[in-house]
Amino acid sequence: MSKGVLLVNLGSPDSTDPNDVKKYLDEFLMDERVIDVPFWARSLIVRGIILNTRPKKSAEAYEKIWWEEGSPLIVLSERLQEKVNELTSVPVALAMRYGKPSIKSGLQELHDQGVDEVLLFPLYPQFAMATTETIVVLAEELRKKDFPNMEFTTVPAFYNHPDYIRVLANSISEKLKGVDYEHILFSYHGVPKRHIRKSDITKSHCKIDGSCCQTPSPAHQFCYRHQCYETTRLVAEYLELKKETYTVTFQSRLGFDPWLQPPTDRTIERMGINGTKNLAVVTPAFVSDCLETLEEIAMEGKEIFHEVGGKDFTVVPCLNDREDWVKVLARWVDEWAFSEPVKA
């Protein structure tokens, strides 16, 4: 058998044209693991409401962060793929869950190189049904339909892997070296609370606002909230941060459902009002900088902070294609590629 890797990130629109943004949002938000209501209700919410106004607003936001080469998320993912590919001895392809390059084209690319054993690598440190799970489900559907001779191994959420924690911690300490910050926000992409309950394999553990995420449980293997708190705890431990100097928040809320709390924007505002002058923000749910980090945090978040009297607002870049991260990914790939199958 011949091995290869498919790195998978979220994806972006083809351009900042509102029609392209609409097409992308339609594919994204019509995913039953993103807006997880029955098809008729999802169509009503997405096609009847959201897609009437959001594409124009989102297109304006994309316009502010778009690069000459394209969407930052795609460009940064491509750079990562190229660098990992250079360091490993098996082919590494790239795909996006929504938009281009599709998962189907990524699998085809590997298939054309003779690969029949694929390491499926969702580029999300913390598990969520709207990210990791939807990638795995779609890839499996494609495998059954179009690539029946392929075998998949999926990289699980790596939220607590010592290599990831070390690289993330180093990225933070490098950016904050010499910065006189008073507080660090660990801002994760939010999800509806319902998603957490749905992913609870024990069906009874996740109470969400109680202490469930700190109480050991098999549910944590798929609990996004637990994994966000764990990533934060481990980075804080690594950097020897004092408890009162950091806070976990959740950003990018959409719709009227209850989402994970507390929200990043309100927290930034409250901290500024309460007298914090120097704030740092890190966004560990994103491995590549994207709309949610470059616009929502680095532009909108900064503006909110300044409006209420805040002064220095430092945003730690995502891991992107930094050398230590590339080396870690290449090592994980090689460890998988050269591991012997366990004999019965």
Ligand SMILES: C=CC1=C(C)c2cc3[nH]c(cc4nc(cc5[nH]c(cc1n2)c(C)c5CCC(=O)O)C(CCC(=O)O)=C4C)c(C)c3C=C
């Ligand atoms: C119900 C809606 C959404 C859920 C649930 C959700 C979860 C989720 N998303 C990411 C990562 C990214 N999301 C990005 C953009 C984005 N997310 C949503 C909605 C939900 N996300 C929307 C509508 C958009 C599009 C932009 C907008 O209109 O605001 C991005 C950036 C993409 C880019 O092109 O740069 C990322 C990355 C995670 C990790 C996550 C759950 C944990």
Ligand SMILES: [Fe+2]
């Ligand atoms: Fe999102």
Ligand SMILES: [Fe+2]
């Ligand atoms: Fe929990």
